[in-house]
Amino acid sequence: MMNRLQPMVSIKQRLNQASLVVVVIFVVVAVALFFASARVGNDIDRIVDERLPEAIEVSQFSRDFGLLLSRLGVLQNTFFGDESLLEAESGALQDRLGQLQRQAGDSRIGRLIAELKDRLDNYRQHAEWVNTLLDWRSGQDTDLDELLRVLQELLAERTVEVTLAGGEVDYLEQLVLLVSGYRESLLDIMRLNAMENRRALLESRVDDPPPLEKELRSLALRLRTLTASEPPLDRFGRHLISRIAYYQYLMRLYQLEMIQLNHQNLKLKFLTGQILDALQKLDKQTASAALVIKGEIKNTILTTRLFILALVIVLAVISWMMQRNLFSRHIRVPMEQVNRKLHRFQQGDVSPMQLGRKDEWAEIETTFNGMLAALTRGSDALKESEKRYRGIFTNATEGIFRSTPEGRFVELNPAGVKLLGFDSVDEVLNHYQDLGAQLYHDRSDREKMLKTLYAQGTSLNFETRMRRKNGELFWCSVNNYLIRNEAGTVLHIEGTLRDISARKVAQESLEQLRSYLQNIIDSMPSVLIGVDVGMRVTLWNKRAEQESILTAGQAMGSTMSQVCRLFNPAVYLPQLQETLTTRRPHRLRKMESLKFNAEGGKRYFDILIYPLSLGKDPGAVVYMEDVSERAQLENMMVRSEKMRSIGSLASGLAHEINNPLAAVMQNAQVLNQRLSRNLKKNAAVAAELGTTIETVADYAQRRGCLNMIQAITDAGQKAAKIVANLQSFSRVAASNYAKCSLVELFDRTLELASSDYDMRHHYDFRHIKIVREIETVPQISCESSQIQQVILSLLKNAAQAMSRNTDEPQITVGIYLYNDNQVALLIEDNGPGMDEQLASRIFDPFYTTNDVGLGTGLGLSIAYFIVTQNHRGEMNVTSQPGQGSCFKILLPVEQEDQTFVF
Secondary structure, X not given: OHXXXXXXXXXXXXXXHHHHHHHHHXXXXXXXXXXXXXXXXXXXXXXXXXXXXXXXXXXXXXXXXXXXXHHHHHHHHHOOOOHHHHHHHHHHHHHHHHHHHHHOOOHHHHHHHHHHHHXXXXXXXXXXXXXXXXXXXXXXXXXXXXXXHHHHHHHHHHHHHHHHOOXXXXXXXXXXXXXXXXHHHHHHHHHHHHOOOHHHHHOOOOOOOOOOHHHHHHHHHHHXXXXXXOOOHHXXXXXXXXXXXXXXXXXXXXXXXXXXXXXXXHHHHHHHXXXXXXXXXXXXXXXXXXXXXXXXXXXXXXXXXXXXXHHHHHHHHHHHHHHHHHHHHHHHHHHHHHHHHHHHHHOOOOOOOOOOOOOHHHHHHHHHHHXXXXXXXXXXXXXXXXXXXXXXXXXXXXXXXXXXXXXXXEEEOHHHHHHOOOOOHHHHHHHOOOHXXXXXXXXXXXXXXXXXXXXXXXXXXXXXXXXXXXXXXXXXXXXXXXXXXXXXXXXEEEEEEEEOHHHHHHHHXXXXXXXXXXXXHHOOOOEEEEEEOOOEEEEEOHHHHHHHOXXXXXXXXXXXXXXXXXXXXXXXXXXXXXXXHHOOOEEEEEEEOOOOOOOOOOOEEEEEEEEEOOOOOOEEEEEEEEOHHHHHHHHXXXXXXXXXXXXXXXXXXXXXXXXXXXXXXXXHHHHHHHXXXXXXXXXXXXHHOOOOHHHHHHHHHHOOHHHHHHHXXXXXXXXXXXXXXXXXXXXXXXXXXXXXXXXXXXXXXXXXHHOOEEOOOOEEHHHOEEEEEXXXXXOEEEOHHHHHHHHHHHHHHHHHHHOOXXXXXXXXXXXXXXXXXXXXXXXXXXXXXXXXXXXXXXOOOOOOOOOOOOOOOOHHHHHHHHHHHHOOXXXXXXXXXXOOEEEEEEEEOOOOOOOEEO
């Protein structure tokens, strides 16, 4: 059909006709493919509808039963002590078993699930009884502990009564220790209950001894000691022994029930195993059915693929024949004619092109002939343009060059010749054979420039040092461009040269000045920050970097509230804003910082804000000086002066109290002697009055007069002790220093403190964990008894603080060399801690947080005087509420031989 086409028909029309034929063929193939795919879909749908639902149903049932077994396993391991979990989860499992029983297609599986459901109900009943026994056992622990605590309080009250009556309390103190031992044994039993191995108990035998049999029997035997005591302690003992016997009975019931629960576990495991075996057989049948389905689908798809392949081959053959004929007549032959004409044009033939065709090639012929005429006219314009370019090249004030990529000048304008110190272009071209070695002072500069040039195509404002003809060095700014041919190959490098030596000298001078000023600012020991009118950072010295952990580059341009975190912004930002507005300086003294020092102490700064005028861009400078040491010295001086004043007052007060106190104690002693049966004078006076001294003494005994006299004596001794503490603020003693090991002093003091048991504060050093972090330190020159008094006071203070609701009391002690001249002693507790107000007054005399009658508030103040005044040391405390307290003592290694105030 194509051979009969006329030449007057265009190529576009012929292509449209060929395309129409191809479209018809594709439509036929598409229809065939549609019917083939529909047939494949119908066959696959039929196979899936017939075979797949059964396999899916079996797989879903197996997965549901597997999930049920997982939930059953979790219930068996976690129901202990959780009644709500047992009730909710067992009910959910019963409901799910009922659903699976209805869904089971196999009758044998349905019967097994029904039997499993009944077994699960029996298991739940046994589990409920086990939880009941666990609850009863927990109640026994609580009741026994409460009874022992009441017994301890009863014994403590009885001890106080006997002590006041002047009787012997050794027996009662022994009973107190016994009851403490009973409570410790009961705590061990409770701990063993918490650590119970339920797996071993489930697998035990009926004739095995019940859990805790040995411990409960031992506790019952020890409690028999109370049955031999006086009433009502004997009744307490018998009641406790009966409660222990009931405890043993509960543990036996608990053991038997756990054995029955294990039997139920085994029955459940056997039934689930049978169900899994039956499901495994169904899975094998399902797998066989899946293989049959796979084979049928594979055959259907193979048949369809063969049919589609045949259609595609037929279409490809027809399309190839049509395109081959069309390409040969209307594309290849005219293209060869055009190619021959272009070769002749390249050789200089400028005659018009003649193809003799009337289709689209005729338009190409007309266009080529028009372009040929335009090229002839453009040749004259190009010559004129080259003339103008040559004028610019010759008269330019900057050096303009062209060089080879290898490093030789090809062309250079007069300005470039003069810049390099030559007389003519030829002299330059002959002189430079390798620009990198002869022109550039550093050959690597040209290599860097070429690397950028080849990567980007241009290299602008590249600054380097070059060498003139006479060897003189100068700074030059170079601009380079790559000149490529049509294939992309680099032909030349074009660019400009400009002498910038004068500018470089000015830049270097300016940089040296800037560096000098920056070094001055960075060398300052205080923080120096510059800001503009928007409070954005313009200056940030080294000390500012150290305080903020931000470099100057990171801080520049940020606002002060973003980068300056030493203080709350509300502290200084209003004054800074006012300085920027009014141009008046502001000074803020002793401002507390948000940042603590390395030891956790507070820091204080003096802040000076003064305006700065820089023409049109005014700003301000913020100067921050760390005055923490000065503030600490001021606080120490205030505290020292306060302590000295109180000490002077205490000396006079003690002297005034001593006289009436001595009279009270002396008269109480004389009164006690006047009531004694042993003095003859007392008997004689009683006889004169018509009675006997024995009668008077019995009257005083029965009316409690002797106890009142003893109470007066005890109160007087306590008041005398308080007066002695007051006198310790003003008493003068000669120095009696000796070389001592601080570690040994601490060990002896800790041994003394370990024997201290305070019923009033409820602390016992035997129940406090001591953590030692002690290093080897040199001996110190000190008064050993005074340092022991300081350590004992701090240990007692820590123990008293931790007696207030601290579950696991712990004291951490650290001894290390603080510097070459001082040794540090740290005593840290994990008690309730103190707030800032309490910590600031902890060393004040007579200040105490104890209840009335439990302390005078002089212990820590005397310790502070011993360290700071008598031993020229330092003492401070750091604490936060809920995080314990830490007392730190610094003692000098050597002391001056001098008289000190004690």
